[in-house]
Every structure is written in C-alpha cells, then in structure tokens.
Amino acid sequence: MKNEIRIRGVRDLPREELFAPGHGLCAGCTAGTIIRHLLKISGKNTIIVNATGCVEVSTTLYPYTSWTVPWIHVAFENAAAVASGIEVALKVLARKGFIDSSKEIKVIALAGDGGTYDIGFQALSGMLERGHKVMYVLYDNEAYMNTGIQRSGGTPLHSWTTTTPIGTILRGKLQMKKPIADIIVAHRIPYVATANIAYPIDMDQKFAKGLSVEGPSFIHVLQPCPTGWRFDPRYGIKIGKLAIETAMWINWEALEGDFKVTIRVPRRKHVRHYLTLQGRFKGLREEEIEEIQKYVDLEVERINKLVGEEVIGPRID
Amino acid sequence: MEVLESPIKQVRIMLNSNYAVAYAVRDVDVDVIAAYPITPQTGVVEKLAEMLANGELDAEMIHVESEHSALSAIIGASALGARVFTATSSQGLELMHEVLHIASGMRLPLVMSVATRAVSAPINIWCDYSDLMNVRDSSWITFIASTAQEVYDTIIEAYMVAEDPRVLLPVIVAYDGFWMSHMYEPLYIAEDRSHVKALTPRRDRIKLDPLKPITMGTLVGPDWYFELKYQQVTAMKEAYEVIRDYDRVIGKAFGRFYEPIETYEIDDAEIAILTYGGIYGSLLEAVDKLRAEGYKVGAIRLRLWRPFPLNDLLRVTKGISKLLVVDRAISYGASIAGPTALEVIAALYRADSGLDVVSYVAGIGGRPVTEADFQNMFKLALKLGRRARELGTLYWGVRGVSYEE
Numbered sequence: 089m090k091n092e093i094r095i096r097g098v099r100d101l102p103r104e105e106l107f108a109p110g111h112g113l114c115a116g117c118t119a120g121t122i123i124r125h126l127l128k129i130s131g132k133n134t135i136i137v138n139a140t141g142c143v144e145v146s147t148t149l150y151p152y153t154s155w156t157v158p159w160i161h162v163a164f165e166n167a168a169a170v171a172s173g174i175e176v177a178l179k180v181l182a183r184k185g186f187i188d189s190s191k192e193i194k195v196i197a198l199a200g201d202g203g204t205y206d207i208g209f210q211a212l213s214g215m216l217e218r219g220h221k222v223m224y225v226l227y228d229n230e231a232y233m234n235t236g237i238q239r240s241g242g243t244p245l246h247s248w249t250t251t252t253p254i255g256t257i258l259r260g261k262l263q264m265k266k267p268i269a270d271i272i273v274a275h276r277i278p279y280v281a282t283a284n285i286a287y288p289i290d291m292d293q294k295f296a297k298g299l300s301v302e303g304p305s306f307i308h309v310l311q312p313c314p315t316g317w318r319f320d321p322r323y324g325i326k327i328g329k330l331a332i333e334t335a336m337w338i339n340w341e342a343l344e345g346d347f348k349v350t351i352r353v354p355r356r357k358h359v360r361h362y363l364t365l366q367g368r369f370k371g372l373r374e375e376e377i378e379e380i381q382k383y384v385d386l387e388v389e390r391i392n393k394l395v396g397e398e399v400i401g402p403r404i405d
Numbered sequence: 406m407e408v409l410e411s412p413i414k415q416v417r418i419m420l421n422s423n424y425a426v427a428y429a430v431r432d433v434d435v436d437v438i439a440a441y442p443i444t445p446q447t448g449v450v451e452k453l454a455e456m457l458a459n460g461e462l463d464a465e466m467i468h469v470e471s472e473h474s475a476l477s478a479i480i481g482a483s484a485l486g487a488r489v490f491t492a493t494s495s496q497g498l499e500l501m502h503e504v505l506h507i508a509s510g511m512r513l514p515l516v517m518s519v520a521t522r523a524v525s526a527p528i529n530i531w532c533d534y535s536d537l538m539n540v541r542d543s544s545w546i547t548f549i550a551s552t553a554q555e556v557y558d559t560i561i562e563a564y565m566v567a568e569d570p571r572v573l574l575p576v577i578v579a580y581d582g583f584w585m586s587h588m589y590e591p592l593y594i595a596e597d598r599s600h601v602k603a604l605t606p607r608r609d610r611i612k613l614d615p616l617k618p619i620t621m622g623t624l625v626g627p628d629w630y631f632e633l634k635y636q637q638v639t640a641m642k643e644a645y646e647v648i649r650d651y652d653r654v655i656g657k658a659f660g661r662f663y664e665p666i667e668t669y670e671i672d673d674a675e676i677a678i679l680t681y682g683g684i685y686g687s688l689l690e691a692v693d694k695l696r697a698e699g700y701k702v703g704a705i706r707l708r709l710w711r712p713f714p715l716n717d718l719l720r721v722t723k724g725i726s727k728l729l730v731v732d733r734a735i736s737y738g739a740s741i742a743g744p745t746a747l748e749v750i751a752a753l754y755r756a757d758s759g760l761d762v763v764s765y766v767a768g769i770g771g772r773p774v775t776e777a778d779f780q781n782m783f784k785l786a787l788k789l790g791r792r793a794r795e796l797g798t799l800y801w802g803v804r805g806v807s808y809e810e
Contacts, residue, residue, distance in 0.1 A: 133615045137481065148623035158613035160484050161622035162477055162507055169474035173437060173481025173489075174613070176465045180436045181487055184463065186607070193615060211477070214470030 095292050101128050111154040112146040116314040116321025118285045118328070119143050119227050125288055126196070126225060129295040132157060134194045135174055139167035139203030142234045143227065165207040168215035171197040171222040194299050197224045201242030202232045205266050216275040216304050223298040223305045226268070229313035237316040241266040244336075245383065246376050248368040249316075259376060260369075264383065272306045273342050279305035281341035281350075285312070286328030290339055290350050297343065310337050318367020330362040335388050335400050349391065349399040358405045359384055411660040413600045415593035422585040423448030425553040426518040426578070428594050429560035430490050431462045432601035437482035437489045439467035439475040441497060444530045445582035446520040449492040472497035476504040476515075483513040484621055486612040488564065491515070494582055495522035495536045502540065508575045509544035509637060511622060514567035514610075515575035517545075518560065520586035521682070521733075523770045531771020532582040534682065537710075538734035538744040544637050546576040546644055547710040551685040554592035555708075556580050558655050558663070561601060565651040568608050572644045574637070579710075581683035583771065588683075593659070604658055645712045665714035667706040668721050670696065674703030677722065678783060680731040681707040681745065684774045688731075691779030702783065707745060715752045722753075727761045729786050731779070731801075733768040742766055742798035763793045767801035778802065785809070 094100060106127035113120045119142060127134065136159045138144045144161045147154040162170045175195045182189030197215075199208055204226045215222060231249045232238040239249040239261050246260040254260045273280045278301035283291035291309060298305035312328050314321040331337035332351055336359055339351040359381045363369040369377075388400045407417040420428065426449045430438070440450040456462040469475045472493050479489035493501065498519060508515050521537050523529040537547070546566060550556040556578065563576040580586065595601045611619060625633060648665065656662035669689050671677060680688055685706045695702045705721055705728075707714075722728055732743030741747045746764035753760050763786045768774040782801055786793055789808060793799060800806050 135485075135613050135615070145624045148620050150623045150625040150629055153620035153623065155620050156618055158615055158618045159620045160481070160613060162480055162511075163503060166474060166477035166504070169469060169477035170481035170484075172467055172469070172474075173439060173478030173483075174485050176467055176478070177437050177482035177485040177487035177489075180463075180465045181485065184436065186436075186486065191615075210470055211474050214474055217470075218468065 095289055095296060097289060101125070101292065102131070104128070106132065106156045108154040108156060110152070112149060113142065114315045114321070116324050117142070118311050118313070118324045119229070121285055122227050122291070122309050122311060123198070125292050126295055127157065129292050130194050130196060130299060133191055134196060135160070137167050137171040137174065137195065137197045139197070139199035139208055140164035140234070141200040141203055142229070143198065143200070145234060164203055166211050167197040167199045167203060167208060168211040168222070168224060171195050171224070172215045172218065172220045175220045175222050195222045197222055199224070199226060200233070201226065201228045201230060201240045205241035205268050213275065216272065216277050216306070219303050221303055223295070223307065226306070226308045227311040228308060229311045229316055230265070231316050233313055233316040242268065245380055246369065246372055248370070254371050260372070269306070269308045276345070277304045277306065278302065279341070279343050281307050282337070282339055283307055283309045284328045284332055284337055284339055285309060286325045286332065287339060287351055294341060297341070316368070318370070319365055323365060327362070327365055330357070330365065333357050334359045334362040335384050336362050338387070338391055338400060340391070347394055349395055352399045354401040355404045356388070356401060358403060408596065409593050409660065411658065413604065413658045414596045415659065416596045417591055417593050419589045419591055420553050421448065421587050421589050422550070422553045422556045422580045423520060423587070424452050425557040425592060426492065426560055427452035427456065429557045431456050432595055432598040433488065433561055433564050433605045434602045435462070435464050435490045436487035437465050437467065437479060438491065439469050439478040439482075439489075440491050440493065441469055441472045441475050443472070443494050443497040445522060445586040446492045446494040446497070446518070448586060449518055449520070472500040473504060476501045476508060479515055480504065480508055480511065480513055483515055484511070484613050486610070488607070489515055490517070492518040492520070494520045495524050498536045498540060499524060502543070505540055505543035505545060507622070510633075512573040512640070513575060514564070514573055516560065516563045516567055517575065517577050519577050519579040520582040521579050522582040529770045532584050532733070533769045533771065534732070534734040537577070537579050538736070540577070541711070541744065544574060544641060545711065546572070546574050546641070546648070548576070548578045548708060549681045549710055550578060550580045550708070551681070551683055551706060552592070553585065553590040554661070555663070556585070557592060557594055558659060558661055561605065562651050562655050564605050565654065566644065566648055568610070569647050570608065570610065572640055572647050573610065574640055574644060579682070584683040604654070641712050645714065648709065663708060664717065665709035666717040666721055667708055669704040671703035671705065671721055673701055674725055675701040676727045676729070676783070677703045677705050677725050678729040678731060678779060679705040679707060679745070679749065681710070682733070684768065687774060687776045688779050690776035691783070694776060695780055695783060700783070713748055713752065715755065718749065718752050719756050719758070722758070722760055725760060727763065727786070729763045729765060729782060731765045731767055731774070731782065733766070733774075735766055735769065740797065746798070761794065764798040765801050766798055772802060
C-alpha cells in the first residue's frame with residue numbers, strides 16, 4: 089500500500105482545517121466531526137461528491153460554503169455515479185494532457201444511509217462492480233434525518249421514527265437493519281471498513297487505508313444524531329462508545345478479503361445501556377429489548393466465528 | 406470513394422443515423438461516454454465501443470447500470486472539464502428526467518443524442534416523439550434532425566453551441582427511432598477527423614479543480630433561486646444567435662448551411678404543412694404530388710425546437726393563410742394536443758397573426774406516415790375548414806376515428 093499516513097494518535101493529524109465552521113448542522117451533530125477528520129486525512133487534493141442529505145444542505149446554503157476543497161452535489165441517489173464520472177474524467181484528461189497528472193486527486197463520495205442503503209444503492213453497486221478508484225463514505229444516522237426522521241433501510245429493529253411510531257400494535261421499525269457493509273464486502277472490493285466517531289483514530293486509519301487502495305473502498309461510519317435519536321447533544325460520542333461496548337456496533341475492516349475486528353471488546357454490556365440513553369427506543373417493552381439483545385448475541389457469535397477467536401467477549405449485565 | 410472538396414475535405418459513406426452520431430462524437434474527440442442500452446439508440450454506443458476497441462477514439466466509456474447513472478456520470482465528468490456524451494431513447498430519457506434539470510441548472514455543456522421512441526405503457530419500441538416532448542421544459546437546447554447527414558453535422562454543432570460561454574447549456578440532438586436510427590443513407594463525413602477537432606477547440610470554463618476549489622450544486626433558497634433560473638432563461642434566449650453563428654461555421658466548413666426552420670416550395674404557397682424529423686422527406690414528396698394536382702402548398706420543417714425559432718416561423722408563414730402542423734406526440738388533455746402545434750399557435754398569437762392552424766397527431770407508436778397520409782391530411786383539412794379548429798386536434802389514422810360527416 090502506498091501513501092499510507094501513519095496515525096497513532098491525534099498528534100499525527102494535520103492541524104489544518106479544511107472543513108470551515110459556520111455551517112448549519114445541528115448542535116452536537118457528529119457528521120461535522122466525521123467530515124473534519126475525513127478532510128484532514130484526504131488533504132487538499134480531494135474532490136468530494138456529496139449525495140443529497142443533511143450534510144449537503146447544512147454546509148452549502150448559497151452563497152456560503154463550508155468546503156475548501158472542490159465539492160459537487162447532483163442528486164440523492166447518484167453520488168456513486170457522479171464520482172465514477174469524475175474518476176474516469178481524471179484519468180482521460182490526464183492522459184490527453186488537459187490536467188496535471190503529477191499530483192493524485194482523490195475522489196470521495198459522501199452519503200447518508202438513505203442515499204446508500206436505499207435510493208443510492210443501485211448506483212453504488214454499479215460503481216463497485218466497475219472498480220472505480222473512489223472512496224465511498226457512508227455516514228449512517230440510521231434514518232432519513234434531513235426530511236425529518238423517517239425510517240430507512242439502515243434504521244435498527246424497533247427504533248422509533250416518524251414513519252415507524254412505537255404504537256400499541258406496531259412497535260417501531262419491524263425489520264432488521266440491512267447489513268450494508270456485508271453486502272459491500274460481497275462485491276469483492278479491495279477495502280471495506282466500519283467505523284465509529286467515538287474511535288476517531290481507528291476511523292482515520294481506515295480513511296487513510298481506503299484512500300490508498302487501488303480500486304473502490306467503502307467506509308461505513310456510525311453517526312449518532314441528537315435530533316433523530318432523541319438524546320442530549322452532549323452525548324454523541326458517549327453513545328458512539330456505548331454502541332461499541334454493547335456490540336450494537338462492531339468496528340471491523342476487510343482488506344483484500346482479510347477480515348479483522350479493529351476494536352476488541354473483552355466484556356460487553358447489555359444493549360439496554362445503549363438503548364436507554366436514546367428517546368428513539370423509549371417505551372420499548374422488556375421482551376423487545378431482549379429481542380434486540382438476542383440479535384446482537386447472534387451477530388457477536390458470527391463475528392467471533394469469522395475471526396476465529398473471541399474478539400467480542402461475553403456479556404456482563 | 407467520392408470526395409467532397411469543401412474547406413473540410415469529406416468522403417461519402419453509408420451510415421444510419423445512430424452511426425452518424427458515433428462518427429461525429431469520434432470526430433469532436435470526446436473524452437467520456439456513459440450510456441445504458443435501450444432500443445433504438447443502442448447502435449450509437451455499440452459503434453463507439455467498436456471505435457474505442459480499435460483505438461479510433463481516445464476516450465473512456467463508463468458502462469453504467471442505468472440511464473440515471475449515465476447522465477449523472479457525465480455530469481461528474483463534465484464538472485471536471487471533460488467533453489462528454491450520452492445517448493438514449495424513450496424510457497431511458499424518462500429515467501433521466503430528474504437529472505436533465507440538474508444538468509441544465511448546473512450549466513454543463515453536455516451533448517446527448519435521442520433516437521426518439523414511444524413511451525410505455527403499453528411498451529412500444531417504435532418511433533414517435535412522446536419521449537422528447539416530455540423533456541421540453543428541462544432547459545436543454547434541442548435540435549431535431551431529419552437526415553443522417555444532418556445528424557452528423559448537428560452533433561458537431563451541438564458541442565460548439567453547448568460549450569460557448571454565452572450559452573453553457575446541455576444539448577439534445579434528436580432523430581426518428583428506427584426510421585432514421587436504423588435506415589442507411591449516404592452522407593459526407595470529414596476525411597480527416599483532426600480537422601473537426603480543430604473546428605471545435607476546447608474552451609476554458611469553471612470546473613472542479615483543487616487549485617481553485619468551488620462548491621457546485623449548492624442549496625439555494627427563495628432569496629436567490631429565481632435569479633439563477635432567470636439566468637437560464639437568458640442563456641436559452643441568447644443561444645439562438647449563437648446557434649445561427651455556428652450554423653454559418655458548419656456551413657462554411659462543410660458546405661451545408663442549416664436554418665432553424667427549413668422550407669420547401671413556400672414562396673407562392675397559400676397553405677403549408679409543418680412537421681419535424683425523418684418524415685419531412687415524405688412531406689416533400691406529398692408537396693410535389695399536391696402541386697401536380699394544382700394546390701399551392703409548401704412544406705416547413707422545424708429543426709430547432711428549443712430555443713423556439715419564433716421569428717423564423719413568422720417570416721416563413723407570412724404569405725400563408727392555413728398551416729397544418731403534424732405532431733408525433735400527444736399532450737393529453739391539452740386544448741391543442743400536438744406539442745408543436747401548441748407552440749406554433751402561441752408564436753402566432755404573439756405576432757397577432759390570423760393564420761389558421763390545424764393540429765394533427767399522427768404516427769404514434771411507430772405507425773408510418775407516408776406521402777399519401779400527408780396528401781389526405783391536407784385534403785381533409787381543406788374540407789373541414791373552420792370546423793378543424795373546433796375539433797382541436799385531429800388524430801390521423803386511428804381505428805374508428807373519423808372526422809368526415
């Protein structure tokens with residue numbers, strides 16, 4: 089792997105801020121933090137393709153912009169297709185001598201869960217199959233937050249959203265969260281990773297790896313959302329941490345098919361610790377919380393089996 | 406091989422209109438092509454793929470998974486400064502619809518060929534102009550060609566117009582699916598494609614560049630959106646003169662001078678028939694036959710659909726008392742169902758013209774429109790007189806529909 093930035097701690101990160109303040113993201117929104125880190129890793133020679141979503145509308149209200157790198161938004165479902173066009177154009181324009189080919193320009197597609205799991209999935213799958221050298225970053229806040237908290241394919245089981253209320257008969261989202269990162273791994277691309285804003289160094293290392301591989305890469309970042317998940321804005325990072333500690337979320341990577349859990353959890357907490365901090369799970373019955381726990385247990389078992397050792401430890405309540 | 410001695414030396418070959426598009430795209434030295442297969446457009450991309458495979462063209466082709474992605478991908482490439490191309494028909498154009506507006510709103514000089522085709526349902530792969538007329542308000546400059554020769558010339562012209570800093574709007578070059586996309590005709594193309602490349606030099610424009618970063622496709626609120634859209638109105642209006650400039654450039658280079666509106670036997674005509682696309686050839690035959698019968702009739706062909714050539718229309722219809730407009734698309738529920746008839750009437754209204762317009766819809770879903778059809782449409786219009794106006798639009802050749810009493 090070339091150009092790999094060595095990141096062992098925050099001191100290894102460039103001081104320069106390429107994501108300007110003054111944007112309109114909600115107080116406590118962790119998407120802004122993700123982008124700040126992302127641009128520190130990618131640097132100035134980057135083109136961002138942003139799908140329609142929270143980040144797009146909050147950072148580019150005309151005539152202002154928070155982006156100091158070239159940035160383009162076209163529509164909701166086509167970030168991967170637009171990025172494909174840019175990547176290909178970079179190649180052919182360099183070959184024909186229309187642009188300077190001495191410096192590599194990185195292409196990053198940035199989209200939320202709606203633009204990735206659902207409406208943008210076809211374009212994403214096409215981009216991966218064609219093998220474009222694009223890093224696709226999914227900031228997953230587990231619902232359509234930009235339109236006001238509607239259920240997406242990334243919304244977890246029993247979560248409240250405005251289109252999946254927790255009522256007397258229907259109890260939040262009735263389906264499981266789509267295993268998007270596993271589906272991306274099935275595309276056999278060079279690099280796929282899951283990350284979590286509460287573990288920024290792990291996340292940044294993954295951004296760096298994703299940018300260094302030849303071909304497409306996909307980084308799936310959990311992005312706690314105070315507005316949509318119904319928690320106090322100061323708890324974003326705490327909730328991200330609890331997601332890992334309860335194994336509701338597991339940070340892993342698959343480099344050329346080599347699967348590795350990057351944040352080990354020797355003893356994990358009951359999911360209750362993660363759920364009770366968030367208003368979106370308020371009012372769940374004990375058996376529903378246990379149902380969520382059961383699925384987490386199964387996933388932990390699957391991951392441990394896949395790795396071949398107990399990377400996620402037993403539950404302590 | 407027959408050679409035409411024009412400033413750009415040309416050779417005579419046989420091509421269908423799909424292949425004529427491909428040769429023109431090759432000759433302007435396009436950088437990025439993205440397309441998805443759909444009948445009857447497919448030949449364009451197949452031919453381009455062949456040219457790429459044989460090193461006849463230095464470009465990249467993105468084999469996208471949908472037309473939506475085809476247009477999105479070339480938007481990305483164009484935003485980076487590349488010269489780009491896509492082609493489609495019917496459902497493909499419908500699937501692109503959302504992105505069509507974005508392409509023009511972002512002021513990107515894309516070029517797309519459309520082999521026109523009916524839209525589903527029922528599914529029908531044959532020619533009419535329902536697909537093209539559906540994208541009328543998406544702010545794309547739109548040409549409708551009527552021969553393979555014109556297709557070749559117009560694709561080249563389309564890049565000149567689109568990339569001109571006075572315009573910066575995307576361009577569609579449309580032609581009949583099957584009637585033209587699959588029919589071979591003799592035409593002249595540049596003998597040495599480097600001459601076409603020289604005729605269409607690259608122009609600098611605002612683009613995605615890390616050295617001069619810009620933010621494209623931002624959120625714009627009620628305080629600015631209208632002004633940005635008005636810029637498109639102005640650009641479309643100004644595009645007319647730019648198109649006339651490049652009509653002359655193409656004319657001088659190739660010896661073929663195009664007009665936004667073409668006419669035949671119009672000077673002493675009392676009645677004229679207006680149409681567009683490949684069936685214009687049949688109309689010319691019909692005019693000859695009607696003239697032989699003693700009717701003072703002429704033909705008008707609309708080559709430029711957007712921006713609509715208002716003054717050209719007024720000029721060519723000056724001495725005429727009745728105008729038949731033959732459309733191959735239906736605007737369902739409209740007071741006049743023929744889209745160009747509607748446009749023509751609006752244009753005449755602006756000039757306070759008392760010209761009597763008869764709206765015909767024919768050829769829907771690939772039903773042939775022959776010279777006999779034109780002759781009979783003409784005779785029916787004469788017979789109906791003012792009653793044609795009360796009827797609104799006459800649907801020609803539909804089973805069980807008759808306007809004779």
